[in-house]
Amino acid sequence: MKIDPMEIADFRTELERLHGASFGWALSCCRRDATEAEEVLQTVYLKIFEGKARYRGESSLKTWLFAVIRKTAATEYRRRLLRSLRLAADTSEANDLAAPFENQTASFERSEVQTHFQGALKTLPRRQREALHLVFYEDLSLREAADVMGVSIGSARQHYERGKKKLRESLTRMEMGYGNNWGRQENPSAV
Amino acid sequence: MEIIGDDKKIRALFSEAKLADAQATPSFTSQWNRAQSRALRPRRAFKLSLAAVTALLVCALISLALWSQYSQPRGTHSVFANVPARTSLASPVVKTPDEVPTNRVQTATVHRPSRSRVPRSTAQSGALTVASNGKAAKEATNIDNWQSPTATLLTSQTDGLFKSLPQLNENANELKSFLPGRANEKEK
Numbered sequence: 001m002k003i004d005p006m007e008i009a010d011f012r013t014e015l016e017r018l019h020g021a022s023f024g025w026a027l028s029c030c031r032r033d034a035t036e037a038e039e040v041l042q043t044v045y046l047k048i049f050e051g052k053a054r055y056r057g058e059s060s061l062k063t064w065l066f067a068v069i070r071k072t073a074a075t076e077y078r079r080r081l082l083r084s085l086r087l088a089a090d091t092s093e094a095n096d097l098a099a100p101f102e103n104q105t106a107s108f109e110r111s112e113v114q115t116h117f118q119g120a121l122k123t124l125p126r127r128q129r130e131a132l133h134l135v136f137y138e139d140l141s142l143r144e145a146a147d148v149m150g151v152s153i154g155s156a157r158q159h160y161e162r163g164k165k166k167l168r169e170s171l172t173r174m175e176m177g178y179g180n181n182w183g184r185q186e187n188p189s190a191v
Numbered sequence: 192m193e194i195i196g197d198d199k200k201i202r203a204l205f206s207e208a209k210l211a212d213a214q215a216t217p218s219f220t221s222q223w224n225r226a227q228s229r230a231l232r233p234r235r236a237f238k239l240s241l242a243a244v245t246a247l248l249v250c251a252l253i254s255l256a257l258w259s260q261y262s263q264p265r266g267t268h269s270v271f272a273n274v275p276a277r278t279s280l281a282s283p284v285v286k287t288p289d290e291v292p293t294n295r296v297q298t299a300t301v302h303r304p305s306r307s308r309v310p311r312s313t314a315q316s317g318a319l320t321v322a323s324n325g326k327a328a329k330e331a332t333n334i335d336n337w338q339s340p341t342a343t344l345l346t347s348q349t350d351g352l353f354k355s356l357p358q359l360n361e362n363a364n365e366l367k368s369f370l371p372g373r374a375n376e377k378e379k
Contacts, residue, residue, distance in 0.1 A: 012223065015219070019216070024212045041222055042226045045222060045223055046226040049226055113204070114204065114207055118208070133205070136205040137209055164198070167201060
């Protein structure tokens with residue numbers, strides 16, 4: 001079932017406006033894999049184009065779009081996992097050769113702190129990572145983040161707090177490694 | 192939400208990542224056009240894996256049907272046919288061992304018909320009835336021949352005297368003969 005072309009044209013403008021944020025969210029859902037994120041975003045646009053994903057105005061467009069991206073990314077991840085299990089023997093050698101080189105080039109482009117930050121984010125549980133990304137990266141409120149994640153606001157708050165705590169600990173460890181304990185600056189009056 | 196201390200630092204790190212991502216973001220137009228081309232692409236009529244699974248399922252079902260048809264025992268129907276019909280349950284006929292048709296099942300299984308058209312369950316129940324009848328007859332014979340271990344204590348030498356009554360016209364001497372031997376000696 002396809003939706004009305006006029007409707008699509010209006011929708012397209014809105015989607016274009018949100019494209020950057022959508023790609024960032026897709027990246028987060030795909031564990032910072034740009035190729036996978038592009039594919040997910042394409043699939044999301046396809047779903048919208050074919051009318052499989054329809055916006056009914058129950059929430060903001062951004063929240064709805066992010067929820068669709070999240071679900072699509074999860075589905076694509078499962079599909080990829082099955083495919084990789086099937087072709088495990090063939091691809092393992094190729095990945096072993098390609099992955100270190102790719103990681104090296106990527107890390108050269110980023111600052112050391114940013115690399116460590118991304119590494120710390122990856123160690124967090126998925127829900128916590130999502131909550132932090134939605135609040136800090138996408139500037140969503142906790143309620144909106146909860147809507148995107150499909151959980152209650154209390155649960156979203158808990159994920160957010162726990163994720164922040166873990167991230168802070170990880171970053172403090174890194175700073176201590178460099179001789180600068182910035183974690184202490186959180187509450188300077190405390191002795 | 193007030194952002195203090197390390198929250199600011201986390202936000203700054205996220206902003207840095209956001210800037211880096213913005214540079215790597217593919218253009219919306221290319222993404223949209225690709226999605227549109229994917230939508231317009233004709234889909235495959237059927238998936239190969241789905242077809243293979245369906246074919247396997249059909250084969251399995253056919254083989255199961257064939258196996259169930261040919262694997263039922265051929266002799267059961269004839270056994271059932273030789274079972275005498277019981278007219279009433281109130282008066283079961285208990286046969287002596289001579290009357291019990293012990294060789295009937297054997298002869299029945301020897302003469303097999305070419306094809307059994309009786310349903311499998313009916314034939315099985317018939318065979319069970321034959322077996323239960325034979326068992327019942329054997330048990331009835333056993334019960335009939337059974338004797339109590341104390342039965343010998345109930346018999347004595349004078350059983351004949353007790354069973355035969357004296358006649359009214361018999362004389363005293365003859366009547367005395369009716370009495371046990373020991374009592375006759377005391378009178379003498």
